[in-house]
Amino acid sequence: MQSSWKYLFLLSLLHSAYGNFEKEDVSSISSGLSFGMCRGYCQQFVNATSNPVQLSAVKQPNSADISFPPLRQTFSFSLNQWEELLALVSPNVFSKLADTIGCPGCADGGIEWIQIDWKDGSKRVTFESRRTIKGIEGLIDKLRKMREEYLPQF
Ligand SMILES: *[C@@H]1O[C@H](CO)[C@@H](O)[C@H](O)[C@H]1NC(C)=O
Numbered sequence: 714m715q716s717s718w719k720y721l722f723l724l725s726l727l728h729s730a731y732g733n734f735e736k737e738d739v740s741s742i743s744s745g746l747s748f749g750m751c752r753g754y755c756q757q758f759v760n761a762t763s764n765p766v767q768l769s770a771v772k773q774p775n776s777a778d779i780s781f782p783p784l785r786q787t788f789s790f791s792l793n794q795w796e797e798l799l800a801l802v803s804p805n806v807f808s809k810l811a812d813t814i815g816c817p818g819c820a821d822g823g824i825e826w827i828q829i830d831w832k833d834g835s836k837r838v839t840f841e842s843r844r845t846i847k848g849i850e851g852l853i854d855k856l857r858k859m860r861e862e863y864l865p866q867f
Contacts, residue, residue: 733808738832740764742798744856745771746842747824753781758826759859766795770863786867801855802829806848807836814840827856 745758754772761768768790773783807829817824823842827849828835840846845853 732834732836734804734829734831734834736799736802736804739799739802739829740832741830742802742827742856743830744827744853744860745825746860747775748821749775749818749824750821751775752778754784757860757864759856759863761790761795761798761859763795763799766790766792768794768859768863770860770867772864772867784867786863788863788866798852798855798859801849801852803848807838807852810838810846810849812836812838814838814846815844817841825853827852 741760741762743758743760745756747756749755753774755775757770757772759768759770768788769785770788771783771785774781807827817826817839819841824839825842825844826837826839828837838846
């Protein structure tokens with residue numbers, strides 16, 4: 714009995730060390746695009762959260778600049794929309810991705826990222842904009858469409 718508890722404990726340690734998570738523990742899914750050699754609102758992202766279920770969109774400069782105060786807008790997001798987005802997340806695939814894929818921002822390209830936060834952890838994957846990543850094509854595509862939908866609204 715005692716050794717099986719030890720085994721479970723070890724297993725859960727390994728689980729969190731590898732950044733694995735359960736879908737039902739996901740608290741936010743966010744994604745952004747930014748540019749390095751850029752002035753103005755060079756960083757823009759959307760962030761869908763589960764509690765409350767809503768969507769925030771943010772535009773900010775690369776470093777504090779009084780001509781470009783950070784802009785933030787909250788949009789209503791339905792439970793259906795949250796579930797549709799969450800359905801595109803494969804914890805097993807996402808947690809195994811490298812934190813940086815390719816050479817994001819190189820050759821003046823855009824830096825795209827997806828971050829998933831869950832109950833006791835968080836992982837951000839950063840990649841070259843407009844590229845896709847095997848296994849999460851649907852998630853990337855959906856988040857791009859969300860950025861295109863919400864960010865131009867303010
Ligand atoms: C998205 O919002 C959640 C809840 O406020 C926060 O914990 C998380 O850090 C946000 N993600 C980003 C990328 O700011």
